[in-house]
Amino acid sequence: MDAAEFRKRGKEMVDYIADYLEKIDRRQVFPDVEPGYLRPLIPDCAPQDPENFEDVFKDIEKIIMPGVTHWHSPYFFAYFPSASSFPALLADMLCGGIGCVGFSWAASPACTELETVMLDWLGKMINLPEEFLAGKDGQGGGVIQGSASEATLVSLLAARTKTIRQVQSEKPDLTEADIMGRLVAYASDQFCATLGTTPCCSFDKLLELGPICNKENIWMHIDAAYAGSAFICPEFRHLLNGVEFADSFNFNPHKWLLVNFDCSAMWVKKRSDLTSAFKLEPLYLQHHHQESGLVTDYRHWQIPLGRRFRSLKLWFVLRMYGVTGLQEHIRKHVRLSHQFEHLVLQDERFEICAEVVLGLVCFRVKGSNELNKALLKSINEAKKIHLVPCHLREKFVLRFAICSRTVESTHVTFAWQHISQLATDLLKTWEQNHHQQ
Ligand SMILES: *Cc1c(COP(=O)(O)O)cnc(C)c1O
Numbered sequence: 001m002d003a004a005e006f007r008k009r010g011k012e013m014v015d016y017i018a019d020y021l022e023k024i025d026r027r028q029v030f031p032d033v034e035p036g037y038l039r040p041l042i043p044d045c046a047p048q049d050p051e052n053f054e055d056v057f058k059d060i061e062k063i064i065m066p067g068v069t070h071w072h073s074p075y076f077f078a079y080f081p082s083a084s085s086f087p088a089l090l091a092d093m094l095c096g097g098i099g100c101v102g103f104s105w106a107a108s109p110a111c112t113e114l115e116t117v118m119l120d121w122l123g124k125m126i127n128l129p130e131e132f133l134a135g136k137d138g139q140g141g142g143v144i145q146g147s148a149s150e151a152t153l154v155s156l157l158a159a160r161t162k163t164i165r166q167v168q169s170e171k172p173d174l175t176e177a178d179i180m181g182r183l184v185a186y187a188s189d190q191f192c193a194t195l196g197t198t199p200c201c202s203f204d205k206l207l208e209l210g211p212i213c214n215k216e217n218i219w220m221h222i223d224a225a226y227a228g229s230a231f232i233c234p235e236f237r238h239l240l241n242g243v244e245f246a247d248s249f250n251f252n253p254h255k256w257l258l259v260n261f262d263c264s265a266m267w268v269k270k271r272s273d274l275t276s277a278f279k280l281e282p283l284y285l286q287h288h289h290q291e292s293g294l295v296t297d298y299r300h301w302q303i304p305l306g307r308r309f310r311s312l313k314l315w316f317v318l319r320m321y322g323v324t325g326l327q328e329h330i331r332k333h334v335r336l337s338h339q340f341e342h343l344v345l346q347d348e349r350f351e352i353c354a355e356v357v358l359g360l361v362c363f364r365v366k367g368s369n370e371l372n373k374a375l376l377k378s379i380n381e382a383k384k385i386h387l388v389p390c391h392l393r394e395k396f397v398l399r400f401a402i403c404s405r406t407v408e409s410t411h412v413t414f415a416w417q418h419i420s421q422l423a424t425d426l427l428k429t430w431e432q433n434h435h436q437q
Contacts, residue, residue: 115311148225151250159219161277196227199390200354206242229256369396
């Protein structure tokens with residue numbers, strides 16, 4: 001494909017994507033395929049000779065789409081949202097076009113510098129304490145990781161190195177291995193300090209945890225993967241109180257801030273904690289600017305060496321929505337979750353299982369776990385909407401997460417009527433079977 005064909009095909013692809021997203025509500029949200037569906041549909045090995053674009057393009061609807069779960073359908077209420085917006089899609093295209101691997105400042109200065117400034121913008125939007133920002137000469141700063149899991153691992157490794165060095169400076173006889181064997185990490189069954197846990201979006205009490213961590217010299221990492229985006233709204237910012245005690249903090253704009261996957265924002269108070277844990281300096285990666293101390297080399301802030309120009313997505317989205325546009329998006333989702341909550345509460349067969357704070361509603365039919373498993377099965381087999389469950393204590397619970405950028409009140413009403421009808425059908429047969437036994 002040459003540039004002339006790329007121009008033509010690129011425009012066709014943009015049209016295809018726009019059509020896909022505009023009419024996504026007409027597609028069944030969850031596919032009909034069985035495991036292994038794809039292999040028989042395509043050749044056993046790569047073609048020896050080049051194929052043309054038309055043939056490749058035709059196979060999208062034939063082979064790929066039948067096996068796609070449509071995360072951006074307004075009938076998708078599973079997991080947590082996966083962000084998507086047109087500005088982010090365009091920025092990702094540009095990122096691919098530039099195609100740099102921004103592991104150091106010199107590897108592509110704009111890639112590093114835009115990321116530092118965007119993480120400052122984002123930090124200011126959620127009113128993070130100044131110490132987490134890079135500014136012109138701060139000790140903190142932000143970085144884009146691929147996922148919240150990666151951010152947690154990076155924090156854990158940085159905390160480990162920091163503690164080992166501290167102990168070694170006090171007790172020089174101890175080897176690294178001696179110290180390593182005695183380190184302790186404290187976590188709950190949801191792992192680290194979390195704002196908006198995955199099963200039910202609950203919030204740890206940072207104002208209780210934080211002072212203890214500080215007093216005991218324990219690194220505190222806070223994971224707000226989903227909930228973090230909501231802190232751009234003043235009415236939700238209080239949920240972040242206590243972040244001032246943390247060493248590192250992370251949330252995923254790729255979940256709820258309209259920036260397509262992957263974009264997980266992480267901040268540290270002392271960037272030297274990361275760089276001293278991950279610094280890697282072979283000759284071919286050294287550069288004369290390094291002496292100045294002004295240069296950020298993001299390879300020292302992460303596990304991989306390579307990294308994409310992901311801050312473009314943030315830049316486009318923050319500029320084209322503005323803070324108010326993003327606040328509207330969050331508020332609409334929270335409104336819709338409360339709408340669903342009210343519908344559930346009006347039906348005395350059902351109960352709400354956790355406080356609805358943001359865009360997630362945990363609910364169940366009053367009754368056994370088996371009954372709720374059967375209800376979820378009938379919902380997901382009908383494939384008109386898609387949900388996933390969770391366990392809260394011993395209870396099997398259904399999660400209703402407001403996900404799509406384009407979901408409206410009518411979709412929520414439809415989803416509830418559908419669930420309620422399936423529950424009616426199920427309860428009839430359930431009671432009959434129960435009587436027979
Ligand atoms: C979604 C989620 C994660 C995992 O996020 P990844 O970016 O996919 O690793 C971690 N923690 C919480 C609280 C989440 O909601």
